[in-house]
Amino acid sequence: MGVCHVLATCVVGSLREEIGPGDFVVPDQFINLTWGRDDTFDVDRRLVHLPMAYPYCSSIRQAVTKELSSLGLTVHSSGCVVVIQGPRFATMAESKLFAQWGGDIVNMTQYPECYFARELGICYGAVASVTDYDVGVPSAISMQPGSMDRVLEAFHTNTRQTNELIERFLAIAPNILSCSCAQRGVEPYFWQGT
Template sequence: MYYSADIGVIGGSGLYELSTDVKKIDVDTPYGNPSDQISLVKVGDKTVAFLPRHGKDHTLNPSEINYRANIFALKSLGVKAIISPCCVGSLKFEMKPGDFVISDQFINMTSGRKDTFFEKPKVNHISSAHPYDQNLRALALESGKECGITVHDGGTVIIINGPRFSTVAESRMFAIMGADVVNMTQYPEGYLCMEQDIPVVNIALVTDYDAGLEGHPNISPVTNDAVLAVLKENEEKVKALIFKLIDKLEV
């Protein structure tokens, strides 16, 4: 049976399903299996394909995710846009836990990940100067404000391998490099969307202050328990923003 969807949503830590009223499907790809089954859900007049990035039971660490299979699977369903929420650690005091950042740039610090569809005999080189779609970013910002959520317009996300968190020295280096927030999954996910000509937007929930902030001795380094607590507090906000954005998309 042929299935199709209008919009793809890739759920991150703490977001493993958009709705309980879904149809789960398996999608095969030339790159292996996606992270999990894809859930098809109706949101208004649109069909949304939801895929939990780490698997529904969070069994995949960031470097074990089959990013190519995930993006190819959504592409094969015909999605016209991908919403890519994730959790981030902040490198700036003004980007506080519970805030959202609509990223506009990334810095890749990962290694060993399959990060391109352009392998022989089809080798290609494309610009990734502006990796996140500007129209989607504007709509995401508008959606966040309408939901009463604190959203930051733009931010550079630096992506590390994980699953460990940063040292103080690494966190300091990332800030010097110009990064605003730290994440473990936005590369190659966002870039692979570009290779497949799918506009993508990153909605980043700030869950912590990474390794703490120099000059702020009261801010402690991140712990997994602290991240989970902020996730739980903001789960409904994440969903509200995503649903609002889906409603605004014309696909």
């Protein structure tokens, strides 16, 4: 369809005290803990070793961070998202482990979404809105009895702000269209063998 850049949105829980509900995170890394999902977009199932050291487009990340800041929102310009399988949430032990691994936020959709875009040579960036603390954070409000109202309130506020961001982003999007970081290194890594 000619799509060359994707700005995705996602809702996340925070693994760190300093990343609070209502904040925004612009991820630069992910840790995939999902299973049973498609691991390639390539219908021919050719073996592809795609460089993934930096899965997120830095041009989109910089632009999103700038726009979120100019909206007066609290934005973390980088962050590692731990992608869990779901639909269940993490246990206390798992949540603490994710933070020890270097995870900053937790989510269920960034994989394989991010990878698929890169596999197609599409620059991919995401804006993650934080609704609550994950259960391993000492001040967690997540999934405690009576906390759902606060979580939903954060969700609705974040959604409104994310919509605002997207409107602003569309206006400046042409400035980042020259970036083609996702296309580098794709073709040479196609292996035509069996």
